Amino acid sequence: MQETGPAIAVAGAGLRGRGYAARIRETGAGRIAAVAEPDPVRRARFAAEHGLPPERTFPGWRELAAAGRVADGVIIATQDAAHAEPAVRFAELGCHILLEKPMATSEADALRIVDAVERAGVMLAVCHVLRYTGYTRALRTLIADRRIGTPISVQHLEPVGWWHHAHSYVRGNWRRVDESGPMLMTKSCHDIDWLVHVMGEIPARVSSFGRLSHFRAENRPSGAAARCLDCAVESRCPYSATRLYLSCLGDPDRETWPLGAVTDDRTEEGVLRALREGPYGRCVYACDNDVVDHQVVNMEFPSGATGVFTMTAFSPAAQRQTRVFGTSGCLEGDGARISVRDFVTGEVETVEPGDASPDGRHDRADDALADAFVAALAGGDPAPLSSGPRESLASHRVVWAAERARLDGAVIDLAPDSPPAKGTVRP
Numbered sequence: 001m002q003e004t005g006p007a008i009a010v011a012g013a014g015l016r017g018r019g020y021a022a023r024i025r026e027t028g029a030g031r032i033a034a035v036a037e038p039d040p041v042r043r044a045r046f047a048a049e050h051g052l053p054p055e056r057t058f059p060g061w062r063e064l065a066a067a068g069r070v071a072d073g074v075i076i077a078t079q080d081a082a083h084a085e086p087a088v089r090f091a092e093l094g095c096h097i098l099l100e101k102p103m104a105t106s107e108a109d110a111l112r113i114v115d116a117v118e119r120a121g122v123m124l125a126v127c128h129v130l131r132y133t134g135y136t137r138a139l140r141t142l143i144a145d146r147r148i149g150t151p152i153s154v155q156h157l158e159p160v161g162w163w164h165h166a167h168s169y170v171r172g173n174w175r176r177v178d179e180s181g182p183m184l185m186t187k188s189c190h191d192i193d194w195l196v197h198v199m200g201e202i203p204a205r206v207s208s209f210g211r212l213s214h215f216r217a218e219n220r221p222s223g224a225a226a227r228c229l230d231c232a233v234e235s236r237c238p239y240s241a242t243r244l245y246l247s248c249l250g251d252p253d254r255e256t257w258p259l260g261a262v263t264d265d266r267t268e269e270g271v272l273r274a275l276r277e278g279p280y281g282r283c284v285y286a287c288d289n290d291v292v293d294h295q296v297v298n299m300e301f302p303s304g305a306t307g308v309f310t311m312t313a314f315s316p317a318a319q320r321q322t323r324v325f326g327t328s329g330c331l332e333g334d335g336a337r338i339s340v341r342d343f344v345t346g347e348v349e350t351v352e353p354g355d356a357s358p359d360g361r362h363d364r365a366d367d368a369l370a371d372a373f374v375a376a377l378a379g380g381d382p383a384p385l386s387s388g389p390r391e392s393l394a395s396h397r398v399v400w401a402a403e404r405a406r407l408d409g410a411v412i413d414l415a416p417d418s419p420p421a422k423g424t425v426r427p
Contacts, residue, residue, distance in 0.1 A: 005030040006377035009071035009095070011061040011086055013037035013046040015257055016100050016127070016366075017077030023370040025050060030374040033071040036064035041264055061086040069093045073123075073377045076100060079173065080180040084109035087124070091116040096123040098373045102189050103392055105181045107400050114389040123382045124389045125373055128193045130320075131386040132368035134353030139322070139331070139338055140198055142351070147340055148326030154199060154307040158191050161317025165293060166239045167258045169313070170215045171280045175289035182403045183291040184208070185396075188311050191320065192297070192402070193395035195307055197386070198324075202394055203299035203307070205413055208406035210295025214313070220285035227281045229272065239284040245271050297402045 008030050010017045017037075024030045032050040036058040037043040047057045058064040061078060065086065073096040076086050084104045087097055097117065103126045104110040117124040130136060143151055160169075168174050174186045184192070196202055225231040228241040235243075245262055248254035248271075255266050263274035275281030294314070299307040319335025331340045338351040372384040382388060387395075401412040 004028060006072040006374060007031055007033035007070070008374070008377070009034040009036070009064060009074045010046070010077065011036045011064060011074060011090075012077035012079075012100070013039075013042045014077060015260060017075055018042075018046060018049075019366055020075050020077070020098065020370045020373075021046070021050065023367045024374055027371065027374070029371065030377065034058065034064060034067070036061045061089075065089045065093060069095060071095060073098065073373065075373075080186060081105050084112055087113045088116040091120040091122050091124070094120060094122060096373075096377055097125070098369075099124060099126050101127045101193075102181060102185045102399075103396060105185070107397060110393055110396055114393050117389050123376055123385065124392075125369070125376070125382075125385040126387065126389075126392040127366075127369060128190060128197075128387060128392065128395075129365040129369045130190050130194045131197055132372060133365045135333065135335060135338070136194065136198070138351050138353045139324075139333055140200075142331060142338065142340060143198065143200075143324065143326075146328075147342075148324060148330055149328030151199060151305050151324055151326050153305060153325045154195065155323045156191060156195055156307070156309045157321040158188055158309070158311045159315035159318045159321070160187065160311060160313050162238055162314060163244050164258070164317045165313035166215070166241075166284050167244070167261070167280070169291050169293070170239075170284045170287050170289045171241070171282055172261065175287060175291060177290055183293075183311065184210075184295055184297070184403050184406075185399050186291075188295075188309070189396060189399050191309055191311070192399050193387075193392070194320075195299070195309060196395045196398065198322075199301060199305065199307065201301045201303060201305075203398055203414060204302045205300040205411055206297060206398060206402045206405055207411045208295060208297045208402040210292045210311075210406055212290060212292050214293055215284050215287070215289055217285055220283065224283055224285060226283055226286050227275065228283060229275055229281060231283065241275055241281050242272075245275065245280065292406075295406065299398075 008024060010021050010032060013035050021032050024032060034056040035043060035046045035052060037046060038060055043057055074090045075098045076083060077100045078086060080102060083099060087099055090097055103113055169183060174180045180186050221233050223232040228234045234240050245259055246268060248259040249266065249268065262280045263270050294312045297309040322333045324331050329340060329342045331338055340349045375384040376382050398414065401414055405412045
């Protein structure tokens with residue numbers, strides 16, 4: 001398909017940046033104009049996929065920015081700690097920005113980003129992709145139409161998955177607070193933002209509990225080795241790296257992720273070499289991780305409604321599960337379908353938007369977000385985007401408050417002047 005429309009640069013050609021770019025190429029609604037990526041293999045692969053000449057491939061976002069405004073917009077998919085600086089710089093260049101979540105690793109840096117895009121007059125969309133699903137739109141519409149009366153309480157579960165947690169949050173890039181951020185931000189800011197979006201209001205008070213309970217040295221089984229390849233108990237371990245990554249071979253989706261984070265060599269020899277030499281072959285009880293493996297967040301909204309969010313590593317990797325309880329009905333959703341019970345008739349209606357995957361991945365939502373970003377650029381109008389910079393800052397502030405509450409054992413009051421969620425549905 002011939003590529004037309006807005007020119008878009010990509011800073012960070014890992015899984016996220018590459019995925020958004022692939023969608024833009026697939027639809028032809030925009031064109032990929034440049035890439036910045038420090039890994040030479042990923043950079044070369046990305047350039048080949050999009051037909052980029054050498055003068056439009058850069059080893060880092062700074063070199064890309066130094067070239068000036070080479071595109072109408074930029075996708076920033078660098079590591080979490082490297083979001084604020086490029087976002088501010090590209091805003092100053094006049095580029096509209098699609099920014100991978102979290103928007104920053106500190107509240108001060110997030111505010112710097114918001115100030116920069118507002119000064120420059122450019123659009124900023126944070127990749128809260130859960131907002132862009134038909135499932136979310138259907139659930140919000142049910143609440144807005146008062147199908148369950150007035151919402152009184154909500155329960156929301158994120159089942160991360162035992163192997164996913166071990167991959168990303170014990171062995172992987174998001175295992176340490178000082179290198180990326182707390183688990184609640186790096187993984188679950190999706191969910192807190194989604195709850196704000198669905199309930200239509202920012203919580204007034206939050207508390208939180210959780211800790212790193214299992215992936216600790218004292219839980220290491222007798223006979224376990226520092227690496228799975230040397231381990232006498234590996235075959236009985238739920239977190240075997242050998243089992244997980246070798247089982248990805250031959251499956252194109254799983255070779256892309258999670259195996260793509262481990263090695264670019266899609267052979268048994270290549271996988272075993274990576275497990276021998278790299279971080280993903282380590283015993284989960286012998287890593288330097290410190291993020292929590294389970295956490296709850298309790299919320300009280302200004303309306304008086306209450307909410308509880310639960311994140312756990314100890315589950316299958318599955319879609320989020322939600323219950324909303326109202327004065328005249330309740331609904332339950334699993335990311336794919338919604339059951340609505342009417343308290344007057346006792347009848348249960350099932351709504352199936354049909355755009356979810358059962359394993360918890362959000363590929364279609366990623367595509368919808370990429371489409372919305374290109375449409376916003378093409379029309380010069382942020383209307384296709386579900387949230388702007390102030391809305392994203394507000395939901396991020398809930399996350400930071402909840403993490404402070406967990407660490408301090410406190411109930412945190414949020415500032416009453418936090419802006420409302422876009423498209424508030426509460427009557």
